Amino acid sequence: MADFGGEVEAFRADARAWLEANFPPALKTEAGRRSGDAKVWRERMADKGWGAPTWPKAYGGGGLSRGEARVLAEEMARIGASNPIGGLGIMSIGPTILELGTEEQKKRHLPGIARGEKEWCQGYSEPGAGSDLASLQTKCEDKGDHWLVNGQKIWTSVANLADWCFCLVRTDPAAKKHEGISCLLIDMKDPGVETRPIRLINGDSPFCETFFTDVRARKDDIVGPLNGGWTIAKRLLQFERDAIAAGLGGGTLTGPASAMSVEDYAKRYIGLDGQGRLADADYRSRLVQHRMEHQAFQLTLRRAADEAKSNQGPSNAAAIMKYAGAKVAQDRAELIVEALGAEGLGWDGDGFEDHELAQVRGWLRTKANSIEGGSSEINLNVVSKRVLGLPDPK
Numbered sequence: 001m002a003d004f005g006g007e008v009e010a011f012r013a014d015a016r017a018w019l020e021a022n023f024p025p026a027l028k029t030e031a032g033r034r035s036g037d038a039k040v041w042r043e044r045m046a047d048k049g050w051g052a053p054t055w056p057k058a059y060g061g062g063g064l065s066r067g068e069a070r071v072l073a074e075e076m077a078r079i080g081a082s083n084p085i086g087g088l089g090i091m092s093i094g095p096t097i098l099e100l101g102t103e104e105q106k107k108r109h110l111p112g113i114a115r116g117e118k119e120w121c122q123g124y125s126e127p128g129a130g131s132d133l134a135s136l137q138t139k140c141e142d143k144g145d146h147w148l149v150n151g152q153k154i155w156t157s158v159a160n161l162a163d164w165c166f167c168l169v170r171t172d173p174a175a176k177k178h179e180g181i182s183c184l185l186i187d188m189k190d191p192g193v194e195t196r197p198i199r200l201i202n203g204d205s206p207f208c209e210t211f212f213t214d215v216r217a218r219k220d221d222i223v224g225p226l227n228g229g230w231t232i233a234k235r236l237l238q239f240e241r242d243a244i245a246a247g248l249g250g251g252t253l254t255g256p257a258s259a260m261s262v263e264d265y266a267k268r269y270i271g272l273d274g275q276g277r278l279a280d281a282d283y284r285s286r287l288v289q290h291r292m293e294h295q296a297f298q299l300t301l302r303r304a305a306d307e308a309k310s311n312q313g314p315s316n317a318a319a320i321m322k323y324a325g326a327k328v329a330q331d332r333a334e335l336i337v338e339a340l341g342a343e344g345l346g347w348d349g350d351g352f353e354d355h356e357l358a359q360v361r362g363w364l365r366t367k368a369n370s371i372e373g374g375s376s377e378i379n380l381n382v383v384s385k386r387v388l389g390l391p392d393p394k
């Protein structure tokens with residue numbers, strides 16, 4: 001636990017007292033998380049502004065410094081609590097509106113996000129535009145008193161549950177590829193919005209195909225300059241990659257929460273030799289390599305957070321952490337499933353323990369870690385061009 005000294009440590013005492021008085025202990029159990037206590041906890045955190053701890057109080061945030069927010073996270077972890085308010089509102093569009101939106105947009109959209117009352121989805125990818133995002137074709141026409149949107153998005157996480165979508169649309173079809181794009185906020189309750197959930201390899205349906213047919217949007221719901229959406233889109237991706245990396249580091253995007261570490265799995269399923277070492281020497285050396293990379297990743301995340309002296313937010317270096325976090329998460333899942341052996345072949349039914357099935361499903365989920373929020377190859381391209389300043393290959 002870092003010691004931030006002075007005022008930040010004084011904040012620790014206050015935060016600890018408040019959390020101990022307000023966090024419902026029942027939420028530490030699976031049954032409790034499904035009970036009414038979950039709502040109580042969300043409302044208490046929202047009233048305190050700690051769902052978005054570093055946002056200004058005027059927009060529903062907690063007005064905390066980064067150091068204080070870090071202390072708050074540590075204090076929550078200490079008592080087994082977590083922030084009940086999250087999603088793409090908190091990790092992507094909220095920080096973008098805060099930095100680049102108009103005052104009116106901040107007042108209208110941020111409090112609902114900070115209170116966890118409005119769910120947002122991200123309308124970036126299209127069937128013909130993934131890594132090459134600027135190829136997007138969703139059409140947005142100026143109809144005088146409103147925008148009219150027609151087109152299709154894909155892989156839109158939680159679109160079927162979302163209240164709002166931050167969407168990249170083409171507002172000037174005649175302009176060069178990167179120059180005719182705008183970032184538009186679309187109300188998902190518009191009758192022209194249709195969502196169709198897509199089923200994933202692990203059985204979940206976390207994302208959708210999203211169709212826009214004559215959808216109307218407000219004129220003042222463009223974030224940033226008209227036709228200047230590419231810059232907004234890139235900044236938003238930095239916030240998103242930074243948050244994904246932190247999630248991967250904290251284990252929230254790495255599959256099932258498990259009381260057992262990768263070492264526990266190895267010891268239980270592979271076993272020990274006569275000298276008390278893991279019985280498989282090759283596995284042992286790969287596990288050591290993974291633990292070193294995992295530790296280096298965690299320490300780098302911490303160092304980056306500690307070194308951030310202001311609330312400036314992430315840079316292109318977020319691509320490094322997103323890339324590294326995805327690799328560490330996937331390596332961990334591979335090692336666990338390999339250790340499970342025949343018990344790692346289960347999908348459903350008898351003959352397997354619940355945590356074994358959960359690990360197999362979690363392993364499949366980690367396949368997405370190197371795709372969502374920009375693929376690993378694209379993140380390496382960003383590192384090469386924007387962090388290292390290397391030229392394009394001839």
Ligand SMILES: Cc1cc2nc3c(=O)[nH]c(=O)nc-3n(C[C@H](O)[C@H](O)[C@H](O)COP(=O)(O)OP(=O)(O)OC[C@H]3O[C@@H](n4cnc5c(N)ncnc54)[C@H](O)[C@@H]3O)c2cc1C
Pocket residue numbers: 121122123124125126129130131132154155156157158207368371372373374375376377378381
């Ligand atoms: C779990 C999950 C959730 C998602 N949620 C959302 C969401 O909410 N909203 C949204 O808009 N999108 C979402 N996506 C989509 C995601 O952003 C895209 O899948 C991703 O950007 C890659 O695009 P693509 O799938 O079209 O692959 P492609 O762009 O077709 O890429 C295919 C392969 O080619 C490689 N490749 C492509 N171009 C290059 C290049 N120039 N150099 C090197 N390699 C390259 C890629 O790395 C990849 O391995 C989600 C994806 C996943 C897996």
